[in-house]
Structure formats: C-alpha cells, structure tokens
Amino acid sequence: MQIPFGEWLPDQPEHGKQGANVATNVYYAQNTYKRFPSLVSYSTNAAGSENSTGAGSFRDNSNTVYNFVSTTDNIYQLTSGAFTSRKASLTGNADDFWTFTQFGEYVIASNGVDAVQFYLMGTSTNFAALTSIQTAGTCPVFRVSGVVRDFLVTGNIVNSTNRIQWSGINDITVWSGKQSDLQDLPGSGGQVVHITSGEVGYVFRQNQIIRMDYVGGATVFRLSVISPNRGAMFGRTVCQDNRRVFFYADDGFYEISGDTVIPIGAEKVNRFFDLDLNKAYSDRICAAVDPFNQLAMWLYPSKNNTSNTTGICDRIIIYNYVTKKWSLAKANASSIFSQFIGAYTVELMDILSENLENIHASLDTDFWSGGQMLLGGINEDYKAAIFSGTSNECEVETSELEPFPGLRANITGVRPIVDAAATVTVKTRERLADDKTESSSSSMVTSGINPVRESGRYVRANIKVASGTTFNHAQGVDLVASRAGQRWVIKLI
Numbered sequence: 001m002q003i004p005f006g007e008w009l010p011d012q013p014e015h016g017k018q019g020a021n022v023a024t025n026v027y028y029a030q031n032t033y034k035r036f037p038s039l040v041s042y043s044t045n046a047a048g049s050e051n052s053t054g055a056g057s058f059r060d061n062s063n064t065v066y067n068f069v070s071t072t073d074n075i076y077q078l079t080s081g082a083f084t085s086r087k088a089s090l091t092g093n094a095d096d097f098w099t100f101t102q103f104g105e106y107v108i109a110s111n112g113v114d115a116v117q118f119y120l121m122g123t124s125t126n127f128a129a130l131t132s133i134q135t136a137g138t139c140p141v142f143r144v145s146g147v148v149r150d151f152l153v154t155g156n157i158v159n160s161t162n163r164i165q166w167s168g169i170n171d172i173t174v175w176s177g178k179q180s181d182l183q184d185l186p187g188s189g190g191q192v193v194h195i196t197s198g199e200v201g202y203v204f205r206q207n208q209i210i211r212m213d214y215v216g217g218a219t220v221f222r223l224s225v226i227s228p229n230r231g232a233m234f235g236r237t238v239c240q241d242n243r244r245v246f247f248y249a250d251d252g253f254y255e256i257s258g259d260t261v262i263p264i265g266a267e268k269v270n271r272f273f274d275l276d277l278n279k280a281y282s283d284r285i286c287a288a289v290d291p292f293n294q295l296a297m298w299l300y301p302s303k304n305n306t307s308n309t310t311g312i313c314d315r316i317i318i319y320n321y322v323t324k325k326w327s328l329a330k331a332n333a334s335s336i337f338s339q340f341i342g343a344y345t346v347e348l349m350d351i352l353s354e355n356l357e358n359i360h361a362s363l364d365t366d367f368w369s370g371g372q373m374l375l376g377g378i379n380e381d382y383k384a385a386i387f388s389g390t391s392n393e394c395e396v397e398t399s400e401l402e403p404f405p406g407l408r409a410n411i412t413g414v415r416p417i418v419d420a421a422a423t424v425t426v427k428t429r430e431r432l433a434d435d436k437t438e439s440s441s442s443s444m445v446t447s448g449i450n451p452v453r454e455s456g457r458y459v460r461a462n463i464k465v466a467s468g469t470t471f472n473h474a475q476g477v478d479l480v481a482s483r484a485g486q487r488w489v490i491k492l493i
Contacts, residue, residue: 056100112143137176428456
C-alpha cells in the first residue's frame with residue numbers, strides 16, 4: 001500500500017486524508033518536499049530600532065540595485081551591506097505602512113500621512129517631496145499606489161479613502177491634464193488598501209476588487225467590479241508575480257486570474273490560519289512572492305507566540321502556485337519582500353551558503369550581479385536578511401492510517417524516504433477518540449532503518465531532519481509492521 005506524504009492539509013481530519021498532518025520548514029515541489037531555507041542576516045547594521053513599516057527593491061536601466069526600508073520616522077537605503085538614512089523626521093506611526101512603487105527611474109514612497117516622497121535612481125541622494133517637481137496640478141497625499149500601463153495610480157487619498165487618482169500619462173509631475181484624473185469608488189466596498197501594477201491593475205478595497213483597463217479617450221480607464229463582496233483584509237496581504245495576484249481576505253486565501261477570483265485555501269488551510277493568527281496584530285501580515293521557486297507566502301504573527309508584544313511575526317504560510325500545495329515555516333521577521341541583492345562579494349557568498357556546491361545558481365549567471373530576485377526580509381534584529389540558511393529543523397508527518405484495518409499493528413521500524421539522515425517517532429492510538437501515544441525518537445542505523453517499538457490500530461510516522469542538514473527530497477517512509485505473527489512492509493512514499 002502506497003500513501004504519499006502529500007500536501008499539508010491541516011483543515012482536514014488527521015485520519016485517512018491524502019495529505020500530511022505536519023509540514024514545517026519545507027515547501028511542496030513536485031511529489032516531494034524540499035527544505036525551506038532559514039533567514040540569514042547580511043547587513044552590517046540595523047534599519048533603526050523598530051519593526052519595519054515597508055520595503056521595496058528596484059533596478060534602474062543600468063541594472064543598479066536600490067533597496068529601501070522604512071520605519072515610522074525614517075527611510076533607509078541598503079548599500080554595500082549597510083543601511084543609510086535617506087529621509088529622516090517622518091511622522092507616521094506603526095500602523096502607517098509605507099508603499100514603495102517604481103515608475104520608470106523614480107521610486108515613489110507614501111504612507112498617507114507624510115508628504116509623498118520620490119527618489120530618482122542614479123541621481124538622488126535622499127528622498128524629497130514629490131510636490132517639489134510637479135509641473136501641473138497637485139499630487140495628492142495617498143497611502144497606496146501602483147503603475148498601470150503608463151500611469152502612476154494612487155489610492156486611499158487623505159480625506160477620500162475610497163478615491164483613486166492617477167498622474168498624467170508617463171509623467172508623475174503632472175496631476176492636471178495629460179489624461180490625469182480621479183474617481184471616487186461608489187458603494188460599501190470600503191477603503192482602497194492596495195493597487196497592483198501591470199498592463200491591467202487591480203484595485204483592492206476592504207470588501208471589493210475592481211479591475212482597471214486602459215481605454216484612452218475621455219474615459220481613460222474602464223473600471224469593472226470583479227469581486228463585489230470580497231476584498232483584501234489589509235493592503236500588505238496582497239502579493240504579485242507578473243499577472244498572478246494572490247491575497248488574503250477575511251474568509252481565506254485567493255488568487256486572481258483575469259476576471260476570476262479563485263479560492264486556493266478552502267478546505268486546506270483557511271481554518272488553520274484563522275485559528276493560528278494573532279488577530280491583535282493582523283495588520284502585521286506581510287505577503288511576498290519567491291519567483292525563483294514560484295512560491296506565494298504570508299508572514300504572520302501566531303497566537304502561540306505569547307511573548308510577542310510588538311507584532312513581530314514568527315510564521316510563514318507557503319503556497320506553491322505551480323503544484324498548488326501548502327506548507328508552513330518558522331521565521332522571526334517584521335517584513336518579507338522580493339529583493340535584489342546587488343553584486344555579490346565573496347564574503348556575501350559565504351553568508352548565502354556555507355558550501356558553494358549548495359548554491360542553486362550557476363556562477364556565470366546574472367544572479368550574482370543582482371539579476372536574480374530573491375526572497376528576503378527584515379529580521380527581528382531589524383537587519384536585512386535573505387532566506388538562504390539551513391538553521392531550521394524540518395518536520396513532516398504522514399496522515400494517520402490503519403495498516404491492517406480493524407486490527408492492531410506492531411511497528412518495528414521506519415525507513416525515511418529522505419536523502420539525508422532523519423529521526424523518526426511513531427504515534428499510535430487504539431480509537432480515534434483516544435490521545436496519541438508517541439514513541440521515543442529513533443535515529444537511523446547503517447541499514448537506513450530507524451528502529452522503533454510501538455503498537456496500535458491507528459498509526460502515523462513523524463520525520464525530522466536536523467538543523468544544518470541539507471536535503472533535496474522528502475517523499476515518505478517505509479513502515480515495517482506486522483500482525484498475528486505475520487511480517488509486512490508497507491511503503492508510504
């Protein structure tokens with residue numbers, strides 16, 4: 001009998017499902033779990049002394065990388081592994097999150113409280129107020145923005161939280177003329193919390209999603225409601241990989257494909273996430289994509305982190321949007337974001353991996369010159385970090401099964417189908433109403449088997465790969481079991 005680990009399905013019963021009960025610090029690739037790397041800091045100093053309120057990573061036309069991180073009172077730039085202040089004396093608070101948007105060679109930063117800021121890559125030293133370069137009209141103070149076609153589209157305007165307003169075509173200095181305009185969104189959709197970028201844009205309200213299509217003429221943009229009663233919980237719960245858009249709503253996780261909103265977490269992880277989330281800090285949820293591994297993920301504070309008094313996040317729920325499978329990871333951070341690292345030094349390469357053989361990119365690719373985007377973040381020490389380490393213990397647990405339906409099973413060994421040494425525990429019970437009995441942890445012997453002694457009607461196997469251990473595949477286990485004097489090998493792969 002072959003039973004795969006399968007995807008992590010915490011919303012389904014522990015017994016009998018075609019999926020794993022536990023999948024931590026891993027992500028599901030095709031028919032296998034792979035290690036999800038731990039967070040490794042690489043900056044020499046911190047970005048202030050508080051949780052970040054936003055971050056963005058950009059490249060100019062010469063392929064130079066610009067990384068920015070905001071706090072309540074400052075915007076920092078990360079250059080050569082060190083943070084430098086580029087705008088001080090800001091006045092927002094911890095709930096006034098910053099949005100960073102690239103428009104051509106400009107980086108636009110806004111939090112809805114302070115004056116909108118701009119940074120001209122290749123020219124600017126510090127951020128400056130966007131109003132200082134406007135040539136027509138007045139740039140509004142806004143919380144969120146995106147670039148749709150050739151327009152900077154802004155939303156959640158001061159005193160008009162349901163308004164969107166866009167610049168002149170291909171000109172952020174113009175806010176009157178050149179097809180610039182504004183639109184107050186009707187109905188009870190709530191505030192504008194996020195605007196995506198691309199050939200089409202999606203305007204997220206708290207309880208509504210609107211698609212923006214450029215049509216030109218007097219209309220400029222056609223606005224179509226594609227989700228009349230569901231929006232984004234908070235703006236930071238939306239992430240995007242080109243045309244693929246993912247978000248978390250009040251009732252779970254979704255993906256947008258064209259005009260269709262597709263549920264991706266229903267009967268899989270939605271209930272787990274709702275119960276695990278520390279709702280006192282729901283606004284700290286931060287979404288990002290790892291385009292290299294094709295993962296969408298949401299960093300969040302769990303309610304079990306009882307020492308959390310600042311809203312620092314400690315868990316990441318992960319969605320592989322190719323395999324459509326979920327998993328979980330642990331990471332202490334205030335934000336995550338897709339980032340360019342810039343040109344690598346030998347020292348930085350050492351931080352990324354202890355062994356050059358473990359680095360996934362060829363040394364002759366543009367990865368090392370900042371051409372490849374990586375998943376990074378700001379850790380609990382407020383330093384820049386990337387997900388490249390092996391310091392997390394990885395854990396996967398099979399679904400619960402009956403090896404011999406209606407009869408008890410004697411388990412004498414487990415062979416992990418993992419290309420690394422792993423420890424094993426076996427959990428059993430006689431009735432579904434009973435508490436589980438757990439065996440002692442067993443290490444692998446020369447034959448590749450982890451010896452155990454446990455018996456019960458319902459059985460599951462738990463596998464752990466120690467921190468610092470690398471592996472490529474975790475597929476399942478061979479369970480050595482017997483009944484009534486008979487000996488069987490039941491393969492779970």
